[in-house]
Amino acid sequence: MYGKRLERWDKAAEWPLMGAAVLFLIAYAVQILVTATDTVRLATEVTIWVTWGIFAIDYVVRLVITENRWKWFYHHLLDLAIVALPLLRPLRLMRFLTILAIVQRGAGNVLRGKVMIYTVGATALTIVVAGLAVLDAERGNGGPIQSLGDAVWWAFVTITTVGYGDYFPVTVTGRIVAVGLMVGGIALIGVVTATLASWIVEKVSDDANKTTAATSTQVDELRGEVAELKDMIRALQVK
């Protein structure tokens, strides 16, 4: 759609981007979980900025090599937002969306199996990152979430919309993360249901279709008979 060069780039960039994403996640987790010495803090901060830089470069390259540049730009405004917004410190977590976007690019064509694999992967990633983010926001602010275990447990309870209320965020940042998780939960239920529905609908309509709709085979057989007719008339003409 946007030329062969973009396709080649997407293929070539897939694994380096994945690597950058994994590095970003590790640095992000270290920052939250390890009591940081100056060296560690510097190393993680550098890693986070370098990986973000890789994502930014990827965006720019894709913009440059695409064929319908304006159309691509218009259809990828979200990509721009995902890359540009995390420059603002409080939106740092939006870099996580970069990762989801890259994972989805890797998922390629959307068929049922791939939708499911992407859903499982994205959900697991979201739970871990949301757990880290909420822990970062809540720790030392008097709320009930004070350890990584509790934070991940809370993320599960939230994304499945169960919501016991044994743990909940009390800070504004924590609540924004929670809202993201809840929206993810609604989407999760939606994807699971939709995939199952498409599967059941197909199973059921398979049987139905066989008996009711005019099939290609039928029409082809009809065509065969019309061809015979032609031959018969040709024979008449020869006479």
Next chain:
Amino acid sequence: MYGKRLERWDKAAEWPLMGAAVLFLIAYAVQILVTATDTVRLATEVTIWVTWGIFAIDYVVRLVITENRWKWFYHHLLDLAIVALPLLRPLRLMRFLTILAIVQRGAGNVLRGKVMIYTVGATALTIVVAGLAVLDAERGNGGPIQSLGDAVWWAFVTITTVGYGDYFPVTVTGRIVAVGLMVGGIALIGVVTATLASWIVEKVSDDANKTTAATSTQVDELRGEVAELKDMIRALQVK
């Protein structure tokens, strides 16, 4: 369906009605959030009544200029209720439904993209208005919801059906607002799932359709052969 004049009116009235809706929301929010002096109270009260008046006029005009008046009236009984009921003071909040109805009118034709945009817009609006309404009802009544931040957080927790239970309404009005939000939540899950399902079903059945059902192209080709047959017989007749 109900004549060109109604269509023209709908188009012309769209932006003024949006403006009135925004004014109504601002006045409603000011009434709840600002400690009102007499002037402020008067100004907001007047704004609320004037904007409601605009909605009422819109209803009457549409009723007058439509072609099948009785049919239109019968199919728009809900519109009548939405316009007429808020005259009763405790049902004041129903004016919010006027706004949702107008937003939906603006959304026009229902295709997947538009369904999604309308869903996001209506959900955001509902959360804000429900937050304001529940704060208005609960503040000073001993329940846990006492600030706008808490109220909006509670609205998110409720509409996604997570329901931690860290905040919940204790007054009758607050609970009625909550029930509205919960019903909205069910509808939200429904719309998200349904839109995803329709998208997946379409993706999957696209491939299936290509191979099984008799296509227009096939039938057209058959028709071409029958046309050739005719020419051959015409040739016979000339002989």
Next chain:
Amino acid sequence: MYGKRLERWDKAAEWPLMGAAVLFLIAYAVQILVTATDTVRLATEVTIWVTWGIFAIDYVVRLVITENRWKWFYHHLLDLAIVALPLLRPLRLMRFLTILAIVQRGAGNVLRGKVMIYTVGATALTIVVAGLAVLDAERGNGGPIQSLGDAVWWAFVTITTVGYGDYFPVTVTGRIVAVGLMVGGIALIGVVTATLASWIVEKVSDDANKTTAATSTQVDELRGEVAELKDMIRALQVK
């Protein structure tokens, strides 16, 4: 399917059964909400048994006048259970299922609009009855649910799967009612989503079908051309 006589009976019995259902609900509510004198207790108890008797008679009559009696019996085992089980005192509430079954019979053919109306009606009824039943079970047992308002609020919070946890049942009977409500909630989400999905799928596939599948019109036009062919050959034969 089971003969004209059964159809006629179903039509004739619809309103009397509805009346009996309403009477049953009133008597059930009075029993729980009014501090009963001996007269009231007797009156409600008699009403409950008489209305149950009407449901039982309806079952027997339908069994007798149907044409394929065994087939009908086999396919309506659930009806038998619903009528027979409430004879056991602790299963008294199952009579409520009789009402739902009758409402559904009244709903007749299942199309989208009717599914929605039935869903709204059944949900409202379920919430009220569950509220009454849980109040009956919990009152005076130390749990948080002690008034009808709280019980109905709790029923809403439960059926929408929000589950704040401000109110919850603590008795076994109350919890069984709650499980029924939760199952109803899952079904409710399912029906809402499914109806929306069917509507969106239809909207979307309408456009798709117009352009791809071989339509009746096309095949009919083809048939017209074949008929012309016949006339041409008939003319040849006359020559």
Next chain:
Amino acid sequence: MYGKRLERWDKAAEWPLMGAAVLFLIAYAVQILVTATDTVRLATEVTIWVTWGIFAIDYVVRLVITENRWKWFYHHLLDLAIVALPLLRPLRLMRFLTILAIVQRGAGNVLRGKVMIYTVGATALTIVVAGLAVLDAERGNGGPIQSLGDAVWWAFVTITTVGYGDYFPVTVTGRIVAVGLMVGGIALIGVVTATLASWIVEKVSDDANKTTAATSTQVDELRGEVAELKDMIRALQVK
């Protein structure tokens, strides 16, 4: 697909495996609910290992008698995990998955009715087993879940995603069981909705299909007319 011998084995093994599954469940329940003497402990431990042995033998036999051994192995990696992992003591509960897998094998062909029956059965089984497992993990660890009744009630509240928060697990094992239940709950909502959706879509599209798509009957009639044409031309040739 994998040969007649595997089909015969599946049929023959169905009931013995069900028996082993029931025995396993009983032994598992006894271990948790009965204050064990040495004899009881030994008996249940032996039963659990023997039933697991039966599942393991079933796996090995199926692997041996199948025709496309590697293909079967590759497509049943999950079965291997389910059989092999419970050897590790903390994953003991995964044996429960063996049972679900066997129940599903018994369910055979997937049509709507069977999907529903399997869903109800699997949900009931999951609730009981999760209740037992969470009780086992939580009892004596200071959390609120301390009796079987509370544990089963908690399982219902969790799988329906209601999540009151009156009971919740506090141990890591208990929380892992809870996450399993929540995932089951999402799947449950998905299956219920999808089955309903497929049913409604079918009902609605039945009517639509009758009027729009070219039916087999139409095409067959057309073929009849073409056959008549042939006869007419044959008559011409004879002349």
